[in-house]
Amino acid sequence: MKDEEIDDFLKKAAQAPGNVDPLVLERVCDSIKPSLRPVRPLPPVWQLAAGLVLACAAVSLAGAARAGFFGVAKMTLLERSLVFPALGFLACLAAVSFVHQMIPASRIRVSPGALLAFSSIALLAVFADLFRDYHTDHFFSAGIVCLVTGLLHAIPAGLLSWLILRRGFAVNPAAAGLVAGTLAGLAGVGLLELHCPNFQAAHVLIWHIAVIPVSAALGALLGWQLRFRARSKDL
C-alpha cells in the first residue's frame, strides 16, 4: 500500500457533500446581525509582548525597590551582565509565546512545556556557572522565604499580563495559563536576583528557580479551572 493510494482513498472519501441546512445558516446570520459593529483588531504581537515584558520588569523593580536592591548590589559586573540579560531574553521569549497563545491560530514555534523546560534549564546553567558557593546555611528556612516572595511577586505580574491580553482568546486556556505562569515566574526570579543577597549555589539553583515551575503549574491549573467553570456554566 503506497501513500499515493491512501491519498486517493482520502480524496474519494472526502467527496461526500458538505451541505448545511440553509435554515441553520440563516439562523447564524440572524444571530450575529444585531451585534455587528466595527471592531478594533488586536495590536501587533511585538507591541503586546513589549507591554508584557515592561509590566513584568516593573513588578520586579517595584518589589526590589520596596524590599531593597541587596542582591544586585552584591553581584559582580560579570554576574550582572549574565543574569539580567538571560532573564530579559527568557522573558521576551515567554511574552511572545503568551501573546501567541492568546491569539487563535498563531504560529507556535515553542510548545508551552518546552518553553518552561528551556527557561528553567537555561537559568540553571547560568546560575550554576556563576554561583559557586556550595555552603548550605538555613537551606529550608531561607529557601521557603525566597520561594514565597518570588511567587507573591509573580501574582501581580500575572494579573498585569492578563490585563494587557484581556482582549485575546485562548483556545487552550491551560496551555496559555502555563505560559503566563512561566512569564510571571520569570518576573518573580527577577525580583529575587535584584533583592536576595544569598548566593549559595544550592539556594539559588533550587529555591530561586523553583519559582518558575511552581508559578507555571499554578497558571496552568488556573487556566484549566477557568475553562472548567466556563463549561459548568453551560451545563
Add this chain to the structure above:
Amino acid sequence: MARYQQGDFTAATALVHHISPALHRFFLAKSMSRADADDLLQETWLRIHKVRHTYRPGEPALPWFYAIARHIRVDHYRKSIRIAAKERELDEISKEVSTPPHQSGELEALLAPLSESQREVLAMLKVEGMSLEEVARATSSTVGSVKQKVHRAYKKLRETIGAAGSRKWRSGELG
C-alpha cells in the same frame, strides 16, 4: 474577513455561507450526528463573532476558523462526557442514552484505526486541503509535530489497510 471586522453584514453573510460547509464537515468527521454538527456550527459562529477582533488582517483566515471550531468541539466532547457521567450517576441509565449517535461514513471507516489527533490532522491536511503550516496553526502545535502525526498516521494506515487487504478499498467501496 477584514470587512466583517468593520461591521459589513454582506461580508459576514458571505463568510458564513462560504466557511460553514467546511466547518460542518469538520464536525461531522468527528463521529457526530447532523443535529450535533448543526448546533456546534451555530455555537462556533457565535464564538467567532465574539472574538472576531483576534483575527489579524493579513494572516491566513482558515486556520483561525478551525482553531475556534476545534475549541468548541473539544468543549462539546468534554461536556457530553460529563453529562453522560451525571446521567449515569442519577439513574444508571443504559449506555445508549449517553452514547452520541455516530455517523458511519467512509471517511470515518478509513480513519477509524487512527488516534483522535492523527485523524484530526489528516482530515485537515488531506480532506480540507490545508497546508502543514495552516494545520499547525489550527491545532496550536508546531509544523514538526504535525509532520510527525501525519507520518505515524500513514504508517498505521499502511499497516492496517495492508493487513486487511487493499482489495476491499480498491473495489470501490469508498466511492
